[in-house]
């Protein structure tokens with residue numbers, strides 16, 4: 001194909017396009033050809049302009065589309081909106097053909113009979129993520145996304161800077177052409193046809209057109225490669241990585257990977273991510289930049305494209321993948337050049353290895369049971385595979401590559417040096433692609449110089465045919481960049497001719513990580529079940545000591561946590577995380593109660609270590625920030641740029657680490673706090689209430705005890721006093737018996753005992769025991785009732801009742817107690833009076849018993865009750 005490579009009329013000037021321009025203002029719709037030979041495939045079928053005539057086949061795609069999409073589809077398809085192309089992009093220039101007119105619509109309609117038109121159209125730009133599902137029939141899907149055995153080639157034209165002209169036009173779908181005024185006079189100005197030609201700042205259309213089908217292919221077991229190729233500052237990184245508001249191919253692909261897993265109930269997946277860069281012909285691990293392997297001299301590269309020692313991380317969620325990407329990107333070498341403030345100085349390769357196998361093992365929950373023939377279950381992979389002792393595993397690789405941009409020598413020596421390596425490797429890539437294209441078109445087998453550069457050596461397995469390849473060639477619209485853009489288009493045209501033959505391999509691969517993990521899970525489960533059986537067996541229960549039981553418990557817990565850990569790595573429809581990665585980590589507060597303390601301690605320790613290491617990282621980054629060298633004012637601009645760039649990287653790293661710190665510490669801690677509070681607050685409140693009740697009860701008891709103690713002391717004193725008193729009385733009685741009856745008042749002075757016996761306090765009641773023991777003791781010893789004395793005890797008592805009167809029932813009670821043994825013995829056992837006011841007082845006449853002889857003298861002394 002002849003391409004006009006006439007030098008541009010304008011001088012080459014550094015292009016610093018940064019601003020993303022709005023595309024809404026002057027948008028016009030890509031025209032549809034009215035030529036009958038053109039493909040009837042509508043431009044909107046892939047959200048972009050149709051490709052070359054040979055590729056424009058009517059496509060019938062049965063994709064799940066939302067109701068909303070259907071409405072949009074109808075309106076956008078039937079009434080061509082002048083304001084917006086269905087791919088969200090716009091033409092580079094306005095064209096009479098592009099303006100929607102009744103004539104244009106009328107011309108088009110006969111090409112699309114309504115019935116077919118309806119069923120053939122799926123506006124892919126309106127199909128939301130997740131709408132692309134396994135319902136799409138594979139063959140038809142591929143027809144829509146480019147031929148399987150060809151490289152899918154898309155050209156992306158960056159919007160021109162405001163006020164600047166664009167050197168290129170995109171007047172028809174899949175066609176790009178140099179504006180006539182920039183073409184060499186007299187030389188032909190050919191149209192360039194590609195699968196897709198897109199212009200605009202939206203990344204979704206380019207993803208849908210150039211990458212979506214390849215991501216899907218990778219999920220289905222084919223190796224797939226998507227790479228961006230183009231001059232420096234033409235938009236490769238913008239296409240691959242995008243920006244915050246316009247995520248590029250890589251983040252969109254990652255989201256689709258998880259959407260695919262969620263929509264595929266019959267398979268389970270394991271994903272491994274790696275990220276490397278080729279800088280000055282050396283391979284560096286972006287996920288482990290400081291690793292000993294490859295630090296000096298870079299990582300080794302094998303002929304099969306394998307990089308031994310490259311760090312691969314198993315990812316389980318979009319969030320995890322995002323973290324891996326961010327970490328890698330922060331380590332990428334970028335620098336400010338004359339053309340791009342943040343130019344990639346290396347080729348970067350993000351790789352996702354996808355292992356998958358049929359679900360359906362006992363451990364895969366919610367998966368329908370595998371079919372059986374004659375009662376014999378069919379195992380995935382068939383009996384031959386089963387005999388070999390494994391399941392068939394599909395392993396594929398999705399590689400997303402952002403190449404460094406070709407560039408001319410810059411004003412900076414170091415950049416120029418880097419540029420040499422970049423250009424050299426891109427040149428080799430061009431040669432390799434050229435040879436492959438030649439071989440394919442002329443059925444030759446010429447030697448392909450893959451080994452001439454690290455990049456081509458790494459891509460060899462894919463470029464040799466065993467991968468589906470999509471290339472996005474990015475163009476800078478500036479007239480100053482016409483030579484570079486022309487060269488990029490030449491590359492695009494050549495790569496289109498490369499023949500592919502990607503096959504899907506499904507083999508019993510016992511080395512596949514998914515297989516190893518699954519086997520380990522099975523093994524661990526069997527061991528756990530066996531242990532459980534042993535422990536719960538009645539014999540064992542008796543035999544195990546407490547210590548052994550603890551050990552046994554620990555071993556079983558270890559086993560089950562390892563099983564849980566491994567199970568989480570294998571992704572199924574059920575356990576794959578939220579595509580946004582918003583799912584919160586399970587709160588340890590819930591798990592912790594079930595696991596033994598030693599495990600808790602271990603977890604705590606490892607969490608502490610992580611936090612410590614992150615804290616250290618933050619410290620060292622902060623230190624490096626504060627220790628940044630200060631440049632003199634007259635330092636060269638490049639030095640300043642270098643320093644700024646380094647600082648920017650450090651800040652970015654700091655941001656990532658801090659975010660990780662927050663993720664590791666902040667969010668889970670807050671979550672734990674919330675969970676613990678929710679679970680324990682009511683319990684703690686209830687316990688506090690109980691505690692309060694108990695404390696007041698204890699106080700009451702203490703007070704009662706104190707009172708009791710005081711009482712005992714008093715009783716003791718009374719007892720002692722009483723004993724003394726009784727002795728005195730005894731002496732008195734004895735001497736009376738001896739005929740020396742003395743008047744009572746000459747006997748012991750009862751008042752001398754009063755303090756101990758009856759406190760004079762008017763309010764204090766006298767205990768019944770005091771009252772009762774006093775009289776029986778007297779009478780028992782006297783065995784008659786000689787007492788005429790009136791024991792006036794208290795003033796109040798004597799006031800309330802005649803002091804020498806006892807109530808009749810009291811008297812009887814007293815008599816009954818006379819027969820009791822020693823006074824002291826009965827002392828404590830005597831009941832208290834019913835009322836403290838009925839106090840013991842004077843001795844009342846005691847009826848003599850029959851057995852008791854009563855003398856005349858005795859009778860005379862008996863007082864008369866009143």
Ligand SMILES: Nc1ncnc2c1ncn2[C@@H]1O[C@H](COP(=O)(O)OP(=O)(O)OP(=O)(O)O)[C@@H](O)[C@H]1O
Nearest residue numbers: 017018201232233234235236237238340343344405
């Ligand atoms: N399609 C686009 N729409 C709007 N802005 C764009 C577009 N493509 C690129 N840009 C802007 O142009 C600038 C350069 O783009 P980018 O860094 O992606 O170029 P590159 O090809 O990767 O350059 P290099 O090879 O030097 O790394 C960035 O500021 C980017 O935001």
